Amino acid sequence: MRRFLPQTLPAWVLLVVITGLLVSQVTTFYLVQRDRAADNDVVELYRLNERAFSFVQLMHNASREERMQLAAGLSNKGNALTVSDEPAVASSIATDDALAELEDILVGRLSKFGVIDARVRRDAAERPAKKPGDPEGDTELGQVERNLSALATNFAASKRLTASIEFADGQWLNFTTPMTPVPPILSLDSTPLSAIVAGLVIIMSIWSLRRLTAPYRALERAVDRISADLRSPPLDETGSREYRSAARALNAMQARLRDYVEDREQLAAALAHDLRTPLTRMRLRLELLGPSKQRAALTHDLADIDQIARSVIDFATFEIAEEKSERIDLGSLASAIADSYETVSFERASASMRGMVCEARPIALRRCITNLVNNAVIYGKRVHLDLRRDESDIVLTIRDEGPGLPPEQFEHVFRPFVRMEGSRSRETGGSGLGLTIARNIARSMGGDVRLSNHPLGGLCAELRLPGVASSG
Known part of the structure; x- marks a missing residue:
């Protein structure tokens, strides 16, 4: 119901x-x-x-x-x-x-x-049978005579x-x-007029409702836009008093959220950057030590700390960095990234990927795809890429040959510093920020990243971005 x-x-x-x-x-x-x-x-x-x-x-x-x-x-x-x-x-x-x-x-x-x-x-009332030749049906009679005849018939049947x-x-x-x-x-003469008046009332009601609710639809779109990009333009604070109050509150909330996130990002980036100096001094001091198991272990630990610091810097600064969006051939970019890995290949011919153009920030998009491919290579060895168009979106599928993930872990692994070694074997560990950075970049461009298990085995990472018409 x-x-x-x-x-x-x-x-x-x-x-x-x-x-x-x-x-x-x-x-x-x-x-x-x-x-x-x-x-x-x-x-x-x-x-x-x-x-x-x-x-x-x-x-x-x-x-x-x-x-x-x-x-x-x-x-x-x-x-x-x-x-x-x-x-x-x-x-x-x-x-x-x-x-x-x-x-x-x-x-x-x-x-x-x-x-x-x-x-x-x-x-x-007893309606008499209508006889042939009654004046009421005679079209040659005048209007007054026809009306009198109809009235007489009504009186006879009343x-x-x-x-x-x-x-x-x-x-x-x-x-x-x-x-x-x-x-x-209501009669045959008055019904059309009543219907017209009712229709006009409904049309005016629809028009008035659309006018009244248009600002609130704009607020809804603004909230969706802010959830994807905190740096989206603020709302115009014009219109009715209620809308101006709501727009002013939303703009203030956006500004506070942006300042809060930027402060935390800059703090994380500064801390990670400051770690690089003592790490460098420690690495130089290790070089002065002779070969030993302790030196090898410390060198490995320093490499892990350095990798974590780099990941934190990437995670904290990808939103801060100012980069203009450009039209990018997603097929060419994905092919260039795949060429850097021996175990990564495309399932389709390159000719079928032409015209897959999206509008995004080039460096950020490259980082997003690289993180997804690198994650698949580490945990799934061989990786298969596929690029297709789904209505107005462009979908890049990255499938590995690993053991996959339990469905309840699909969203959990996108949280910062969450590693998957508990459910998937690996030779080396990551920082747990690769998938988080990839999804944040995709969502900032109006897209998303989702995980699923492939029917033939392995994990599928699906990168979906809004497509644009190819200039060619």
């Missing part, structure tokens, strides 16, 4: 607006139709009361035969009028309170004319009120009054 519900704030607001519009319109139509029906019923009772008064006033002094003649002369197809010894309304009990009250009113008003009883009944009024001599006056039909709120 939840998947059918809106997933965004504008969609929810639009759903609320449309639902509210529909509910208010339906409620309004219902109330108007109900009030019109109630008012129309009161008018029809008034019409019957007046007709009864007119007929009784005309006939009360006439003889029985004269009444019958008058009734025959006044009766017509739409308004039947008869005088007889039996009432047309057989039941003396009214079907509702309104009719019962009307009967009392008639008796009280007409008693001075010798009326002793009155009965009123509601009759259901509900009726039948009244029976008893004179003092026992004779009954029976007549029928057709009730005025209540037209529907």
Whole structure:
């Protein structure tokens, strides 16, 4: 059920607006139709009361035969009028309170004319069969005549009120009054206009919501941009007061984060750089010592410390270094890096890699690919590269022939100083920063690095970067 519900704030607001519009319109139509029906019923009772008064006033002094003649002369197809010894309304009990009250009113008003009883009944509508040649369907008639004909047809098919009024001599006056039909709120003429108005309201609501939520969509994009690059341009602090406050807070947060990260990066780089001087002095002093196992062990330890210092400097300074982005042929760059390793090869011909162009910082991208390839060579011996295009992205796959990794370790190994020797054998150890630097570089360029196990064995590192159209 939840998947059918809106997933965004504008969609929810639009759903609320449309639902509210529909509910208010339906409620309004219902109330108007109900009030019109109630008012129309009161008018029809008034019409019957007046007709009864007119007929009784005309006939009360006439003889029985004269009444019958008058009734025959006044009766017509739409308004039947008869005088007889039996009432047309057989039941003396009214079907509702309104009719019962009307009967009392008639008796009280007409008693001075010798009326002793009155009965009123509601009759259901009976639509007469349409006869050929009816004026309503004649296109040669004028508009007024067609309207009158349609109204007569509606009256003929409408509900009726039948009244029976008893004179003092026992004779009954029976007549029928057709009730005025209540037209529907929506008709063929009004429906298009109502639909147009509702459509305009919905369109204006959509436009207004897009205008109102546009700044917040910009905030969302800015947060995504900041998560990939802390040095992205700050937001413009213009617009509504709420948006200006949110943009100002976001810009301040970005500035504080950038200062915090830069301070830590510069501190790490300075510490690693300062280690190089005592390491150099220690290396020179070791050269003065004679050959021994202790000297060999210390030399190996110094080499490890120097490697760690270099990795820390690389990790801390790759974001600080100012380098402009350029268009780079990823296939040529990957081939040049692969040529530096004897155990690295491409699975496809070089011709299929043409046109794989991305926009990135050249030195940083080379470091990213080198770290991934070097990691695969150390832990997986032979390495296979593959370059392909996935929609708008360029994907470089680096697959080794090692034992792979448990899936739960795929994200863990990207953390700084995490080594994989616990799950994969190796001859030499690294600093645990190679994959961290590679992913940080890829994400700063709008891409990413992900790991997976290959079905044939070995670990796959997938470098995905946004592609651009080749200038050639």
